[in-house]
Amino acid sequence: METSITRRDFLGTALLASGSALFAAMPPSELLAAQENDFTGYGGVGEYSNANGNTWDVLQAGHAIRDRLYDPLPAGIVDTGEIYDCVIIGGGISGLAGALFFQREAGPGMKCLILENHPIFGGEAKQNEFLVEGKQLLAHQGSAIYQVQYPHSFLAQFYESIGLQAPRLTYQKWVGSDPEFPLSNTPYEAVGLQHGQYGFWFGARFNQRPGMWLMDPLGKSLHGAPVSSATRLEWLRWLKGESAEKTKFQHPKVEGDATSRYLDSITLEQHYMERFGLSREMVRSFLSPVEGGGSGLGPDALSAYSDYAFEMLHPLPEGNGGSDQMFPGGNATIARLMMKSLIPGAIDGPHSVEGVCRNRVNFAALDIRRSPRENSPVIHRRPCRARWGSEQSQLSFDRVLKERQTISS
Numbered sequence: 001m002e003t004s005i006t007r008r009d010f011l012g013t014a015l016l017a018s019g020s021a022l023f024a025a026m027p028p029s030e031l032l033a034a035q036e037n038d039f040t041g042y043g044g045v046g047e048y049s050n051a052n053g054n055t056w057d058v059l060q061a062g063h064a065i066r067d068r069l070y071d072p073l074p075a076g077i078v079d080t081g082e083i084y085d086c087v088i089i090g091g092g093i094s095g096l097a098g099a100l101f102f103q104r105e106a107g108p109g110m111k112c113l114i115l116e117n118h119p120i121f122g123g124e125a126k127q128n129e130f131l132v133e134g135k136q137l138l139a140h141q142g143s144a145i146y147q148v149q150y151p152h153s154f155l156a157q158f159y160e161s162i163g164l165q166a167p168r169l170t171y172q173k174w175v176g177s178d179p180e181f182p183l184s185n186t187p188y189e190a191v192g193l194q195h196g197q198y199g200f201w202f203g204a205r206f207n208q209r210p211g212m213w214l215m216d217p218l219g220k221s222l223h224g225a226p227v228s229s230a231t232r233l234e235w236l237r238w239l240k241g242e243s244a245e246k247t248k249f250q251h252p253k254v255e256g257d258a259t260s261r262y263l264d265s266i267t268l269e270q271h272y273m274e275r276f277g278l279s280r281e282m283v284r285s286f287l288s289p290v291e292g293g294g295s296g297l298g299p300d301a302l303s304a305y306s307d308y309a310f311e312m313l314h315p316l317p318e319g320n321g322g323s324d325q326m327f328p329g330g331n332a333t334i335a336r337l338m339m340k341s342l343i344p345g346a347i348d349g350p351h352s353v354e355g356v357c358r359n360r361v362n363f364a365a366l367d368i369r370r371s372p373r374e375n376s377p378v379i380h381r382r383p384c385r386a387r388w389g390s391e392q393s394q395l396s397f398d399r400v401l402k403e404r405q406t407i408s409s
């Protein structure tokens, strides 16, 4: 920790190497010639409006690293003399948690800096805000749900330490005079499927032009779907979660038991075929894009155990703290609680779930060195693309999230 490293060292080894390993080279001229288009899309209102996912600017910055635009570093890079005991690249929940542990463990007088290439912290755990008919609506970006942890466990204690005191949430109940419209608490549930508020769209691939909706597919037992009767039966079995007749499926009980080990020896696709009596074609046509999608791979590549591993980590039964929980903006709330724990002034108002949800981020508290850096026009005009290296200072992307004179203060 005492050895000096230059920005060039860091760029050369860590970031550029990984960047170029992942992507094939593409001439920077092509990248820079590309105009900002509708890639970024509408980001709503409020403090996340310019941070709706990996925006065009963030993408460009990543491509510029990949294409070694900063190798050699542009002229004019100067050493600002800033010294930190810990520098964290990325202000997602890992970076924020890292900074929190550093703050708690490293002792007084230690300084930590988080560098983040979006205009706001959170990484995948960000939200967006929309105004619809005068009402403010929140929606999550990537990370949506969290699980209630075992009481007294490390994670339960961590939740408490950031102010998540009641991890099992109480959800608003319908009190209107109209019939209740059942809604899922998280995007991973499909409550509407059981209540006729669900539809499947069949397009040109199913010879439907311009396309057709099949509403309430479960209630209609998929009648009217433009698929063969064999596919219809398989699909129904899947939707109802019914095992194939000849299958005697045993749910794994603990990690490492015989069922777990067997599941880990076959693909998820094979497992669906065995458990639900599905054809491979059915899995690939209807389930592949979704099942296992969170892992970035399809069922043909994933271990069958991946479908159960998650539950094995969180085996608390429903009703006893085991179910998924979600804030309106997803885990952005957890990122905000972490930030409030790191720098109490970072978000106005009380340190509570409601406090961090309802109040605004105080950006000046996140970047106490911001003013002296305003000489660099790219910081503010093209934050993601060019703060890198053009800030006349150092490795720096978009917003310096956290920089404290002393961690202990």
Ligand SMILES: Cc1cc2nc3c(=O)[nH]c(=O)nc-3n(C[C@H](O)[C@H](O)[C@H](O)COP(=O)(O)OP(=O)(O)OC[C@H]3O[C@@H](n4cnc5c(N)ncnc54)[C@H](O)[C@@H]3O)c2cc1C
Residues within 6 Å of the ligand: 015, 089, 090, 091, 092, 093, 094, 095, 115, 116, 117, 118, 122, 123, 124, 125, 141, 142, 143, 144, 145, 146, 331, 397
């Ligand atoms: C679509 C999707 C849905 C998910 N749903 C859930 C869920 O419901 N529940 C759940 O628990 N988990 C979910 N996850 C997983 C969860 O989001 C991640 O495990 C977690 O948020 C990762 O946090 P992280 O800080 O490690 O990475 P990230 O959230 O990716 O944060 C990394 C940050 O570093 C920044 N960064 C990267 N490179 C640089 C650089 N060179 N310089 C500066 N900044 C940089 C990135 O822009 C980003 O802001 C989901 C993930 C995805 C993609």
